[in-house]
Each structure stands twice: as C-alpha cells, then as structure tokens.
Amino acid sequence: MTGSPAPAAPFASGMLLALSSAFFYGVQISFARMAANDGVTGPLIVGWRTVLMILLALGVMAVLRTGPAVPADERRAVAGLSLASAFVALCYVSSVAYIPVTVAAVIFYTFPVLIVLSGPWVDGRPLTGPLIGVVLLAFVGVVLVVGPALSDLDPLGVALAAGASLSATWQFHAGARARKTGTTAKLFWVQVAMLPLAVVAAFASSGTVSPSSFAFSPLAVALTIGLYVVALALQLPAMARVAPAAAGLAFCAEPVISAVSSTVLLGERLSGIQYVGGLLVVAAIIANVVVETRAAPLRAVAAEGGE
Numbered sequence: 001m002t003g004s005p006a007p008a009a010p011f012a013s014g015m016l017l018a019l020s021s022a023f024f025y026g027v028q029i030s031f032a033r034m035a036a037n038d039g040v041t042g043p044l045i046v047g048w049r050t051v052l053m054i055l056l057a058l059g060v061m062a063v064l065r066t067g068p069a070v071p072a073d074e075r076r077a078v079a080g081l082s083l084a085s086a087f088v089a090l091c092y093v094s095s096v097a098y099i100p101v102t103v104a105a106v107i108f109y110t111f112p113v114l115i116v117l118s119g120p121w122v123d124g125r126p127l128t129g130p131l132i133g134v135v136l137l138a139f140v141g142v143v144l145v146v147g148p149a150l151s152d153l154d155p156l157g158v159a160l161a162a163g164a165s166l167s168a169t170w171q172f173h174a175g176a177r178a179r180k181t182g183t184t185a186k187l188f189w190v191q192v193a194m195l196p197l198a199v200v201a202a203f204a205s206s207g208t209v210s211p212s213s214f215a216f217s218p219l220a221v222a223l224t225i226g227l228y229v230v231a232l233a234l235q236l237p238a239m240a241r242v243a244p245a246a247a248g249l250a251f252c253a254e255p256v257i258s259a260v261s262s263t264v265l266l267g268e269r270l271s272g273i274q275y276v277g278g279l280l281v282v283a284a285i286i287a288n289v290v291v292e293t294r295a296a297p298l299r300a301v302a303a304e305g306g307e
Contacts, residue, residue: 144277
C-alpha cells in the first residue's frame with residue numbers, strides 16, 4: 001500500500017519539526033560529551049533516560065486520559081518503528097567502541113540515501129534525478145563535516161554502524177505509516193522496546209545500573225536527557241507528516257549542528273572544509289524543500305486522476 005502525498009502545509013510543518021528535532025539532537029550530543037568527560041557513560045544515561053521517558057509518557061497519558069492503544073491497522077508499523085529505534089540506538093552507540101566516531105557517523109548517515117533508494121519498493125515513490133542529486137549532495141556535505149580517517153577499520157564496528165543505518169531506514173519508513181497513532185503512544189512503545197537493550201548496554205559499559213555517577217555532572221546529564229526528550233517528541237510527528245526521504249534529508253543537519261555546538265560549547269574548532277560541508281548540507285535541505293514543494297501539486301493531481 002502506498003502512502004498518499006502530503007499537502008503543502010503538513011509538509012512545511014513536518015520539515016520544521018524535523019529540522020527542530022535535528023537541532024536538539026545535535027546540541028544534546030555536546031552535553032553528552034561533557035558528561036562523558038566527567039566519567040558518566042553514555043549507555044548509563046540512555047538506560048535511565050529510557051526509564052524516565054516511559055514514566056513521562058505514562059504521566060502524560062494519565063493527565064490526558066488516554067492510553068498507549070494503537071489502531072489495529074498501524075500496529076505493525078508502530079512495532080517496526082519501536083524495534084528499529086531500539087536497534088538504531090544499540091548499533092550506533094556500540095559501533096564507536098570499535099571505530100572512530102567520525103567514521104561511524106559517515107556510515108550511519110548513509111540512511112537518507114538508503115531511504116531514497118528503497119522508496120520505490122517500500123512506498124511507491126519513484127526515483128527522480130533531482131531527488132537523487134539532493135541526497136548525494138547532502139551525503140557529501142556530511143562526509144566533509146565529520147572528516148573521517150578511513151584506515152584500520154574494525155569489521156565489527158563497520159557492521160554495527162551499517163546496521164544502525166539500515167535500522168534508521170526502517171525507522172523512517174515505519175514512522176511514515178503510523179500517522180494515526182498519537183505521539184505519546186509512539187514515544188511509550190519506542191521506549192518499551194529500547195528498555196531491555198538500554199539496561200544491558202548500561203551494565204556492560206559501567207558494570208552497574210546505579211545513577212550515582214550522575215552527581216559528577218548533573219547539569220550536563222540533565223541537559224542531555226532533556227534535549228533528547230524534546231528531540232524525539234518532535235521527530236515522531238515529523239515522520240508522520242513528510243515522506244521518509246524528505247525527513248531523512250532534514251536529519252542530515254544533525255551532524256552539522258553537532259559540529260557547530262561542539263565548537264561553541266566545547267571549544268572545538270571547525271576547519272574550512274567542514275564549513276563547506278555544512279553549507280552543502282544546508283543547500284541540500286533547501287533544494288529538497290524546493291523539489292518537494294514543486295512536486296506535491298503534480299502528485300496530488302496524479303492521485304486524483306487515479307481515483
């Protein structure tokens with residue numbers, strides 16, 4: 001079954017949500033690095049963040065008098081979204097134990113390309129020259145921003161990063177099919193799927209699941225968790241409003257924002273080529289908006305003619 005094309009207004013709001021989500025994801029990673037520098041491991045933060053988000057989702061549902069129910073025709077999509085999100089987190093976090101973070105980022109951010117290439121088989125959207133050009137431009141920009149040193153790579157690390165990319169592709173396609181399920185319900189099920197993986201990863205990295213080490217960097221931990229919650233809450237509705245390819249391209253802004261935030265917050269420096277890469281990503285996102293805006297009326301006319 002193919003999804004119907006989104007009108008211009010939902011597309012615009014969806015892109016705004018996606019870009020806002022990418023911004024908060026990009027900034028929170030700098031605070032995660034601050035926490036790591038103070039001895040607080042990432043998996044431990046993820047584990048307790050997952051517990052907190054489950055409680056938060058339950059609290060919101062209690063206040064709104066709703067529940068985590070999912071429409072019968074979207075249960076498969078929400079299950080796929082939840083499992084894919086869990087595998088993205090597990091594979092991506094695990095990959096950096098074997099390969100440099102920059103290399104893992106480049107491999108992971110092949111997912112917008114995979115979304116575009118899988119589109120004809122998953123949602124029936126045809127491959128077009130402009131779309132292929134835009135996604136390749138964005139990927140080149142990401143490569144320039146993170147500047148990897150591709151040497152002496154551990155095959156396991158490469159496989160894990162590739163697994164994260166494939167899972168992200170699945171995540172965006174599944175999210176686009178869960179349009180009727182509420183954001184809170186999605187958030188709840190994503191975290192339920194992630195909880196067992198997060199607990200195992202936290203214990204493996206820290207030898208404990210106690211949050212006592214949070215006292216060494218309370219502000220950085222709080223901002224890491226808080227910004228992630230905001231980012232995920234924005235990402236889930238974004239994936240239901242715009243096509244997977246468009247949403248994936250919007251998230252190419254995340255490593256650019258991460259690089260800029262690390263410069264501002266951590267004192268790291270960007271090279272000239274990284275600035276060029278960032279501009280290419282921005283150009284790709286703008287080009288994608290233009291392409292989608294022009295193509296939407298044509299797809300709407302075609303859809304009406306096919307009815």
